[in-house]
Amino acid sequence: MAGQKIQRQTGVALWRQIADRIRTSINHGDFDETGMVPPETTLALQFGVNRHTIRSALAALAQEGIVRAVQGRGTLIERKERLSFPISKRTRFSQGIGDQVRETRSVLLATSEEAASTELARQLKIRAGTPLVRLETLGQADHRPVSRATSWFPADRFGKIAEIYQATGSITKAFKELGVPDYVRVVTEITATHADESDLADLQLSPGAIVLVAQALNADLDDVPVQYSISRFAADRVRFTVEN
């Protein structure tokens, strides 16, 4: 484990800071040899805190399903994942991570029709007020939520996309049925922020967690925008890979 000093009196409890560090170490593979986290007393010494504080941190990680404490033996590492999510001209949710997990699933949370705001109109290169279809979706990998996305589609071409998506679970297939055989990623903007209330619920995160936010524009082969989306990923479960 790396440099140990922990910040006090900063509004972030010691046990949470330590939990974050241990989670990072686990994902980094620091404990792969034993498959276990070091003993509580060792960690307490390393971080320079009381053993009870370490126990709070490990309890939080146990709550997340990352470790499991066994009395008499130690604290076992249960799960360790950070999915690699490629971003390229052909960025699709399921294809990219399909070989990293056993099962990917995409669930339709909600849908509605709305008029294009100034911002959305600018992105999709249409007039403000143009009818759009909005889709709220949840991406899962091996039954764990990974991303939460809001997408907008011009309603004139894709008025029925919600139904088809619900049936097939795939944007790509929905596009195909609606006369868009292929589409490409035009631009992706990536930021990071703290999880808000709905992130916590949808992505099953704990407060203080980080979300990676990707705003993306897809266009058909005639360069006509077909989809604008804002996706929020649990930062400790994914990594973006940009291939040039």
Added chain:
Amino acid sequence: MAGQKIQRQTGVALWRQIADRIRTSINHGDFDETGMVPPETTLALQFGVNRHTIRSALAALAQEGIVRAVQGRGTLIERKERLSFPISKRTRFSQGIGDQVRETRSVLLATSEEAASTELARQLKIRAGTPLVRLETLGQADHRPVSRATSWFPADRFGKIAEIYQATGSITKAFKELGVPDYVRVVTEITATHADESDLADLQLSPGAIVLVAQALNADLDDVPVQYSISRFAADRVRFTVEN
């Protein structure tokens, strides 16, 4: 401002959660009309907390130089920035954000020579143990630190890169002098994590802040790797833009 409910008893103090939200709102331009944050009593009502808690949050933002409280008037917004950082085949620090700020600067913090670890050898496609030059640099925009980077270069070709970089402040120019007229970004990996101790110091962040981590590989025009780097950006100051 958006949905207000705040999470209690999560290891993250309310004042810090609220500070994060207000910072986001400021960056989002929610208070651009007045150039001021709403009154403390209003915020206390909105977030459902005591006014003193709001004051703690605003004090933290004042410490960061984002707002300035003036007795009798209100709390003024001092600074508001999130630089857009393009990622493409021709990704360079200064060029990308040069038109967004008045001045960009890159400072050499430290340099050393070291043998390639297994991981670095794999990335740079060389044998483990090969001598490398390591550069620690700090990227600044208008005198505010934006990124902290560690780069490795094969020592046989780029043994003198530290000196040239220090003189010119530019990797691109240093490459040119060392016989690499052009280079391209092969791959970039992007993750997000909480700031560690040295991030806090170098990037002038407050604990609990988020850093965007970009791991990048650059190669010359013969596809021979010339630089592997790990850069850490203050997440509330930048946005990555991927153009395809």
Added chain:
DNA sequence: TATGGTTGTCTATATCAATAGACATTTAGA
């Protein structure tokens, strides 16, 4: 089966975080 190493539980105490209320001070504007 005895022992060392580990997690689980309990009590007590000190400090930080948050609430509550009161009042002072400053500014802008009527």
Added chain:
DNA sequence: TCTAAATGTCTATTGATATAGACAACCATA
């Protein structure tokens, strides 16, 4: 120049966070 609205400061109280120490319960293994 008065008033409303805003930030600044103080005291008091409660609950969460962190430390300290002791001991029980459990596991692997010599």
